[in-house]
Amino acid sequence: MSNTNHIPREEGIxxxxxxxxxxxxxxSNRRHSFNSxxxxxxxxxxxxICIGGKEAAEVFYDTEKFKRxxxxxxxxxxxxxGKNGVQSLDGKIHKHRKAMFMSIMSxxxxxxLTDTAKKQWALAVDKWQQMDRVILYxxxxxxxxxxxxxxxxxxxxxxDVKRLTKDLAAMFESPAAVGPAHWSGRQARNRTEKWAGxxxxxxxxxxxxxxxxxxxxxxxxxRDPEGHLLxxxxxxxxxINILRPIxxxxxxxxxTVLALHHYPDEKKKLKAGDEKYARxxxxxxxxxxxxxxxxAALAKKDFTWNGYKFEEGTxxxxxxxxxxxxxxxxxxPSLFRPDRFADWEGGPFSFIPQGGGDYLMGHRCxxxxxxxxxxxxxxDYLANKIDYDxxxxxxxxxxxxxxxxxxxxxxxxxxxxxx
Ligand code: HEM
Numbered sequence: 481m482s483n484t485n486h487i488p489r490e491e492g493i494x495x496x497x498x499x500x501x502x503x504x505x506x507x508s509n510r511r512h513s514f515n516s517x518x519x520x521x522x523x524x525x526x527x528x529i530c531i532g533g534k535e536a537a538e539v540f541y542d543t544e545k546f547k548r549x550x551x552x553x554x555x556x557x558x559x560x561x562g563k564n565g566v567q568s569l570d571g572k573i574h575k576h577r578k579a580m581f582m583s584i585m586s587x588x589x590x591x592x593l594t595d596t597a598k599k600q601w602a603l604a605v606d607k608w609q610q611m612d613r614v615i616l617y618x619x620x621x622x623x624x625x626x627x628x629x630x631x632x633x634x635x636x637x638x639x640d641v642k643r644l645t646k647d648l649a650a651m652f653e654s655p656a657a658v659g660p661a662h663w664s665g666r667q668a669r670n671r672t673e674k675w676a677g678x679x680x681x682x683x684x685x686x687x688x689x690x691x692x693x694x695x696x697x698x699x700x701x702x703r704d705p706e707g708h709l710l711x712x713x714x715x716x717x718x719x720i721n722i723l724r725p726i727x728x729x730x731x732x733x734x735x736t737v738l739a740l741h742h743y744p745d746e747k748k749k750l751k752a753g754d755e756k757y758a759r760x761x762x763x764x765x766x767x768x769x770x771x772x773x774x775x776a777a778l779a780k781k782d783f784t785w786n787g788y789k790f791e792e793g794t795x796x797x798x799x800x801x802x803x804x805x806x807x808x809x810x811x812x813p814s815l816f817r818p819d820r821f822a823d824w825e826g827g828p829f830s831f832i833p834q835g836g837g838d839y840l841m842g843h844r845c846x847x848x849x850x851x852x853x854x855x856x857x858x859x860d861y862l863a864n865k866i867d868y869d870x871x872x873x874x875x876x877x878x879x880x881x882x883x884x885x886x887x888x889x890x891x892x893x894x895x896x897x898x899x
Pocket of ligand 1: 566567568578581721722723725726728729730732771772775800833834835836842843844845846847848850851
């Protein structure tokens with residue numbers, strides 16, 4: 481008798497279209513219908529195994545079993561990630577590069593970031609008070625671009641802010657897009673890598689001064705395990721790996737406004753200075769709303785997990801959205817309830833909006849603390865420091881388009897600073 485379990489299989493030649501049609505729910509729908517946290521399918525012409533849930537996340541982040549090199553689809557490499565960045569590395573080289581990222585995430589570094597974010601929020605609010613309507617998604621992107629550049633030590637001329645904001649946003653808006661929207665993401669990446677590469681060369685030639693302890697300085701002078709500086713292009717990809725995702729926090733800022741609007745009772749609980757509830761609220765926004773649907777890796781070798789056989793090289797997708805809504809982990813997952821985080825002890829594999837596992841040894845998001853801190857600053861502004869109206873608009877959001885943002889991009893009016 482065989483000791484292996486049969487992996488339920490979705491019949492058919494290819495299911496990439498179903499993935500595009502069902503978006504964030506693609507893996508969850510099949511986990512539900514197969515009544516299994518694992519199933520096999522075919523995506524982009526290849527066999528793929530999809531897994532979800534806490535145990536699945538645990539095995540996915542086992543670096544003895546999975547690797548990242550060549551796992552990401554080319555369309556994501558050409559737009560979202562860039563080539564030879566930390567996302568594509570494994571083993572010792574990954575750990576060394578990741579340490580470079582984590583070195584700027586110190587308590588001191590995060591304090592400088594929150595001070596910068598507060599300053600940029602204050603400036604933005606001054607501007608928004610003069611505007612008839614504020615399209616929050618666009619305004620928040622620009623505010624985040626300014627925050628990111630200042631924090632990362634990247635000098636930027638006022639005339640270039642809008643272009644850079646648009647380019648950084650195009651990189652995370654375009655990986656799953658088709659046609660011109662996708663190609664503009666590729667062009668944005670090429671343009672931004674060129675600009676960031678020139679900047680790094682200028683720092684190396686002493687023509688631009690980069691303050692110590694900033695990402696620009698650290699990444700420019702980072703040495704690989706053999707003692708070599710990163711080549712200019714790779715250093716540029718890594719600097720963009722700081723700037724781009726900070727701009728992407730604008731998506732969570734949009735969802736924060738949505739949550740405040742749709743759950744006024746939760747808003748009432750957000751008293752100025754109540755750090756604990758603010759953090760719970762932020763965590764629930766990150767759990768509840770769609771952002772990254774899944775992450776991809778390749779089986780590093782043949783192995784068996786829970787009786788299921790994985791063959792070396794098999795593309796494997798971990799369901800992030802579905803794990804954050806898994807009824808085995810979350811009580812009433814479809815309710816927005818920040819208090820579920822009051823005494824959260826779920827560990828590193830259950831709550832995975834930005835990946836799971838360990839920061840240094842694995843691929844968990846390097847900017848998770850950055851995201852939480854910037855969201856807390858933003859929430860404090862939105863709930864305690866300003867008043868605004870949310871006029872009638874289409875606040876619905878797609879569960880198919882990735883990344884999802886409310887259709888109206890969240891319009892607010894009559895923004896006023898509270899005295
Ligand atoms: C805006 C909200 C964000 C979301 C939803 C998000 C989500 C993610 C996800 C899902 C991963 C992949 C995890 C994996 O491969 O297992 C990741 C990786 C990463 N993120 Fe984020 N992220 C966000 C913000 C940030 C910020 C603000 C930064 C930097 C300041 C950042 C930097 C990175 C880096 C460098 C990686 C690659 C880590 C590695 O491969 O070891 N992210 N993020």
